[in-house]
Amino acid sequence: MVNHNFQITERFLVLAFFFCLTFFCQPISFNNTGDYESSSYRETKILQCLLEGSCTLKNASKERSYQIPASLVSGLFAWYPLDGNSNDMSGNAQHGYFPGGVWPVTSGPSYAVGHSNLTNGSASFNGTNQLFASDFVPLCHEDFAITFWINTNLTSNNRILGYQAAPSYNPGITMTLNVSGYPEFLSFWIASGGNTDGLMVTSSSVVPANVWTHIAYVHNGSTRQGTIWVNGVITGNTSNFGAYAGCTTGTSPNQWHNGTPLNIGYAYPSQFYVGMLDDIWFFKGRQLNESDISTLMSLP
Incomplete structure (x- = not known):
């Protein structure tokens, strides 16, 4: 038997993921600046911010990173x-x-x-x-x-x-x-x-x-x-x-x-x-x- 509720939830997350990419959603903060170069890291954080409801617009102010260059x-x-x-x-x-x-x-x-x-x-x-x-x-x-x-x-x-x-x-x-x-x-x-x-x-x-x-x-x-x-x-x-x-x-x-x-x-x-x-x-x-x-x- 197919679990329709699971299918709906899965489809929603996929659609939300691509919506976020399209409209430049970003997590509130990235604290490891080296990970900016990793696409898998960005995708993971985008999914995380969707689930937590913490996405912000691309140009919105973000939490400061205290990692020193x-x-x-x-x-x-x-x-x-x-x-x-x-x-x-x-x-x-x-x-x-x-x-x-x-x-x-x-x-x-x-x-x-x-x-x-x-x-x-x-x-x-x-x-x-x-x-x-x-x-x-x-x-x-x-x-x-x-x-x-x-x-x-x-x-x-x-x-x-x-x-x-x-x-x-x-x-x-x-x-x-x-x-x-x-x-x-x-x-x-x-x-x-x-x-x-x-x-x-x-x-x-x-x-x-x-x-x-x-x-x-x-x-x-x-x-x-x-x-x-x-x-x-x-x-x-x-x-x-x-x-x-x-x-x-x-x-x-x-x-x-x-x-x-x-x-x-x-x-x-x-x-x-x-x-x-x-x-x-x-x-x-x-x-x-x-x-x-x-x-x-x-x-x-």
């Missing part, structure tokens, strides 16, 4: 996806925290849609009392890199992140949008006895308001200089300012003012950041090249 593993200190929290997803447990002590009381940023349209996929800062901290410490005689996505309606004189020993103290490094709206990296030297000598790079490209823009600073420890990138293109190179020539060679080079915490969403002169940040990456002991930055920009 092999090219970005070396030298990675911390990665803050900022998906509803300030956890480090690099595997190094360098989680963001509230600095406390002399620093402003904060409950941390709120969260908003990220650069890849992921709900609660970015940190949103109100410019009044929201920040968090990291233990990332860049040194002037070492290779390092800082990258992130930014989206703000305040494109003039907007502090993004920076070091200080305490509020209103001399800064170490800061990343900011300057008074003209250009991304800028600044560092100030301990040896100068003040904050008049240092290193500066200003981008030649402004950051447009209310648009996601990718920014990176890449530092060369050998030359004690660096470059700033905007949307994957070099837009500025550092130069020294003041009488002090910069980081010296040897086992104890003169350094920028540094130490923990690195405040994110707050910087000299005691000014809070206004806007959203997404996907902050910190690297130590390596520089990033054009391919690396392109890879970072392509991640969801």
Whole structure:
């Protein structure tokens, strides 16, 4: 005897499978990026999403994959996806925290849609009392890199992140949008006895308001200089300012003012950041090249 109910169910699944292929259904997430190349894996996941009712349209936002591309593993200190929290997803447990002590009381940023349209996929800062901290410490005689996505309606004189020993103290490094709206990296030297000598790079490209823009600073420890990138293109190179020539060679080079915490969403002169940040990456002991930055920009 033929089981008609089984035949109907089987036919339904086959029809649903081809319907899903036709209309570009996708599972909500693929967490093993290597399996994207396997057609059998895709077909299995499509059937799974049909049975679970979890298919989404092809261009809908998807759950983020936290698998780090092999090219970005070396030298990675911390990665803050900022998906509803300030956890480090690099595997190094360098989680963001509230600095406390002399620093402003904060409950941390709120969260908003990220650069890849992921709900609660970015940190949103109100410019009044929201920040968090990291233990990332860049040194002037070492290779390092800082990258992130930014989206703000305040494109003039907007502090993004920076070091200080305490509020209103001399800064170490800061990343900011300057008074003209250009991304800028600044560092100030301990040896100068003040904050008049240092290193500066200003981008030649402004950051447009209310648009996601990718920014990176890449530092060369050998030359004690660096470059700033905007949307994957070099837009500025550092130069020294003041009488002090910069980081010296040897086992104890003169350094920028540094130490923990690195405040994110707050910087000299005691000014809070206004806007959203997404996907902050910190690297130590390596520089990033054009391919690396392109890879970072392509991640969801």
